[in-house]
Amino acid sequence: MLNAVKELNGYPKHDPEHRSGHANGKANGKANGHRNGTTEHHDEPAAKQAIEAAVRTILANVGEDPDRQGLIGTPDRIARMYDEILAGYKTDPVKLVNNALFDVDYDDPVIVKEIEYYSMCEHHMLPFFGRAHIAYIPSDKVIGLSKIPRIVEMFARRLQVQERMTRQIAEMIDEILQPQGVAVVVEGSHMCSMMRGVKKEHPRMMTSYMIGKYKEDKELRREFMDQLRK
Ligand SMILES: [Zn+2]
Numbered sequence: 196m197l198n199a200v201k202e203l204n205g206y207p208k209h210d211p212e213h214r215s216g217h218a219n220g221k222a223n224g225k226a227n228g229h230r231n232g233t234t235e236h237h238d239e240p241a242a243k244q245a246i247e248a249a250v251r252t253i254l255a256n257v258g259e260d261p262d263r264q265g266l267i268g269t270p271d272r273i274a275r276m277y278d279e280i281l282a283g284y285k286t287d288p289v290k291l292v293n294n295a296l297f298d299v300d301y302d303d304p305v306i307v308k309e310i311e312y313y314s315m316c317e318h319h320m321l322p323f324f325g326r327a328h329i330a331y332i333p334s335d336k337v338i339g340l341s342k343i344p345r346i347v348e349m350f351a352r353r354l355q356v357q358e359r360m361t362r363q364i365a366e367m368i369d370e371i372l373q374p375q376g377v378a379v380v381v382e383g384s385h386m387c388s389m390m391r392g393v394k395k396e397h398p399r400m401m402t403s404y405m406i407g408k409y410k411e412d413k414e415l416r417r418e419f420m421d422q423l424r425k
Contacts, residue, residue, distance in 0.1 A: 283353040284353055286348075296336050327380070365378070378405050
């Protein structure tokens with residue numbers, strides 16, 4: 196049942212061919228569809244060492260001394276931190292939703308708003324963060340409330356662009372629940388724009404992705420947007 200979800204999840208970790216230049220979100224799931232990021236745990240020590248070596252190289256080349264006291268442990272800290280903030284590659288979406296689907300006779304919108312997330316922009320490897328707001332109109336199933344933030348987290352804890360993350364969240368909910376409609380709105384503050392250029396303005400980026408009734412029905416969309424302003 197969750198084939199497309201597995202596709203969405205599949206960014207291969209150790210395939211150099213796929214490491215660079217997926218600026219276009221559409222290319223990702225499709226190109227790597229047969230792969231699943233959840234299986235490649237065997238060479239994690241090698242991956243960690245490679246990250247450490249890369250961080251050392253960066254430190255040495257920005258004019259630092261990688262061996263000075265404050266920096267000596269930095270490559271190790273960064274490698275371990277990536278394990279946490281990029282953990283979404285290893286999350287198994289099937290396990291994530293396991294046993295959390297419930298049959299219901301209810302067809303008004305279910306809205307979960309103000310879901311805090313932290314992600315990493317894939318263009319600069321700097322954080323972007325904010326809130327995600329999600330609505331769906333059940334057909335005959337709902338998902339446990341705690342699972343929705345975990346779906347957001349699974350997609351946030353990767354190298355991302357906000358537009359693709361928004362779509363992936365919507366598509367996963369659509370696939371799991373096959374609801375009458377899904378709406379996802381994401382707000383993001385991007386460190387890569389906040390730290391650079393004109394520093395006075397911190398525009399927040401808004402992205403949205405609508406499926407089914409939310410795409411077709413303007414009134415439903417407006418209702419959802421009104422809810423977000425409260
Ligand atoms: Zn960026």
